[in-house]
Amino acid sequence: MKKITLFLVLTIALLANTHVFGQDTWKLLTEDFEDQIASTRWDAAEAGDANKINFAANYTALGMEAAPGGGEYCLKVEVNTDPDNGQASFVGLFPKGFSVKPPFTLTFDTWLNWEGSAGTTEFLYYGIGHAAAAAFPTDGFDFSFTGDNGSSRDVRLYKNGEEMKIDECTTCLYADGTQNNIAGGIYAGSVVDVDPDTDGAYPGMQWLTVSVEATEDAIIYYVNGIEWARINEVANEGNVLVGYMDIFSSVAPATNFALFDNISVTRPVKAATEDNNINNAYVYPNPASGFVNVVVEENSRFELINLSGQTLIRQNIEAGTTKINVSNLNSGMYFSRITNESGKTQMLKVQIQ
Numbered sequence: 001m002k003k004i005t006l007f008l009v010l011t012i013a014l015l016a017n018t019h020v021f022g023q024d025t026w027k028l029l030t031e032d033f034e035d036q037i038a039s040t041r042w043d044a045a046e047a048g049d050a051n052k053i054n055f056a057a058n059y060t061a062l063g064m065e066a067a068p069g070g071g072e073y074c075l076k077v078e079v080n081t082d083p084d085n086g087q088a089s090f091v092g093l094f095p096k097g098f099s100v101k102p103p104f105t106l107t108f109d110t111w112l113n114w115e116g117s118a119g120t121t122e123f124l125y126y127g128i129g130h131a132a133a134a135a136f137p138t139d140g141f142d143f144s145f146t147g148d149n150g151s152s153r154d155v156r157l158y159k160n161g162e163e164m165k166i167d168e169c170t171t172c173l174y175a176d177g178t179q180n181n182i183a184g185g186i187y188a189g190s191v192v193d194v195d196p197d198t199d200g201a202y203p204g205m206q207w208l209t210v211s212v213e214a215t216e217d218a219i220i221y222y223v224n225g226i227e228w229a230r231i232n233e234v235a236n237e238g239n240v241l242v243g244y245m246d247i248f249s250s251v252a253p254a255t256n257f258a259l260f261d262n263i264s265v266t267r268p269v270k271a272a273t274e275d276n277n278i279n280n281a282y283v284y285p286n287p288a289s290g291f292v293n294v295v296v297e298e299n300s301r302f303e304l305i306n307l308s309g310q311t312l313i314r315q316n317i318e319a320g321t322t323k324i325n326v327s328n329l330n331s332g333m334y335f336s337r338i339t340n341e342s343g344k345t346q347m348l349k350v351q352i353q
Contacts (some may be wrong), residue, residue: 027264027265027266028098028100028104028265028266028267029095029098029100029240029263029264029265030262030263030264030265031095031262031263031264032069032071032073032261032262032263033055033056033071033073033074033075033261034071034072034073036055036056036073037055037056038055038056038075039053039055039056041095041096042055042093042094042095042096043093043094043095043096043133044091044092044093044094044133045090045091045092045093045094045133045134045135045136045137046089046090046091046092046135047088047089047090047135047136047245048079048080048087048088048089048090048246049082049087050079050080050081050082050085050087050089051077051078051079051080051081051089051091052076052077052078052079052081053075053076053077053091053093054075054076054077055075056073057073057074057075057076057259058072058073059071059072059073059074060072062076062259064111064259065207066261067109067111067207067259067261067262068109068207068209068262069109069261069262071261071262073261074259074260074261075093075242075259075260075261076257076258076259077091077093077243077244077257077258077259077260078244078254078256078257078258079091079122079244079245079246080122080246080249080251080252081251081254082251083251086249086250086251087249088245088246088247088248088249089245089246090125090135090136090243090244090245090246091243091244091245092125092133092134092136092137092241092242092243093241093242093243093260094130094132094133094239094240094241095239095240098239098240098265099237099238099239100128100237100238100239100240100265100267101235101236101237102214102215102216102234102235103213103214103215103216103267103268104213104214104265104266104267105211105212105213105214105265105266105267106126106128106211106212106214106240106263106264106265107209107210107211107262107263107264107265107266108126108209108210108211108242108260108261108262108263108264109207109208109209109210109260109261109262110124110207110208110210110242110258110259110260110261111205111206111207111208111258111259112124112146112147112203112204112205112208112258113147113204113205113255113256113257113258113259114146114147114148114204114205114252114255114256115252115253115255115256119148119150119151120146120147120148120150120151120252120256121146121151121246121247121248121250121252122146122147122244122245122246122252122256122258123144123145123146123156123244123245123246123247124144124145124146124147124210124243124244124258125142125143125144125241125242125243125244125245126142126143126144126210126212126240126241126242126243127140127141127142127143127158127212127240127241128140128141128142128212128214128219128235128238128239128240128241129141129214129235129236129237129238129239130238130239130240130241131236131238131239132239133239136161136245137158137160137161137241138160138161139160139161139236139238140158140159140160140235140236140238140241141157141158141159141219141231141233141235142157142158142159142241143155143156143157143158143212143221143228143229144156144158144245145203145223145228146203146204147202147203147204147205147256148202148204149181149187149201149202151180152180153165153179153180154179154180154181154186154187155174155179155180155181155186155228155229156179157169157172157174157221157229157231159231159233164231165179166178166179171231171232171233172229172230172231172232173229173230173231173232174186174228174229175226175227175228175229176188181201181202186228187201187202187203187223187228188201189226190203190222190223190224190225190226190228191203191206191208191223191224192206203223208223208224209223209224209225210222210223214235216234217232217234218230218231218232218233218234219231219233219235240265242260242263244257244258281294281295281296281297281300281338281346281348282294282295282348283295283336283348283350286348286349286350286351287351287352287353288326288350288351288352288353289327289352289353290325290326290327291323291324291325291326291327292323292324292326292336292350293321293322293323293324294317294321294322294323294324294336294338295320295321296317296319296320296322296338296340297319298319298340298341299316299317299318299319299340299341300316300317300319300338300339300340300341301314301315301316301317301338301339302314302315302316302317302322302324302336302337302338303336303337303338303339304324304326304329304334304335304336304337304350305334305335305336305337306332306334307332307333307334312329312334313326326352329352330352331352331353332351332352333349333350333351334349334350334351334352335347335348335349335350336348336349336350
């Protein structure tokens, strides 16, 4: 699996509001947990005092197959684990200092492990538009679902921490018009029927690819590419969240947990390009050797940033063409940030040979 650490992407995004390129999208954030120090890149918010968070869980040690994206390590979360003190519990993980506005898509691989009779109260929980880490989010738009097929409401939407029940919300839609997983209902076609003797498929005990797409007029939640729910509103700029919760105090078996891997936030190339608000600013030659010419239409500030987020060159440039010496820099990929007097910016990749 190609590894681009969250630190690298976040550092550049925070300093320069830039992107890593993909074929159809630009990656704003990516996390694969492979370096085993992901805990330094995420903030954890909790309710309840018997939760467990492991940012470097090993698939082999867990006796499980790796996530579809591959790798050896993942994030493992358990909630409400004290049999002598059961309590409603929540764990939410937020990438440090990250913020994004629509349009974008949050995607990750997840496994919901559960045991016992149907009716578990542990829910996968994830969403967007959060201002800060909180014990239970009081802002943003979130979605949750159980791993089994037996809760009174198997799937739940949340706005600003309040559940959007199907008979009360006017801007939300659930697949097949239900919050329950019945045979042929909301889960149909998007999860594997792992036990033909049950009432339809259930999403637990298998790898799922989960995503939430924030468009300019809606927030859409998918499982394995099939829409499960949507909210016809626009998300505020904010952080993303992945998490796990138990909404009741009854304590589940120790084999109930959630795994997360291959987390990414991407933006469509067209939208990412439209974020660059300066027209006609460019750098040449590219690839460059010895010097670059920077062309701008108005007085601006030029910065050259390496892949660790360090600003190596910073200087004011006048309208027209300015030659900048880069002969002392190592070969490799850099990013230039050009900021005009109005505060608008243009980000450009620069390859130095």
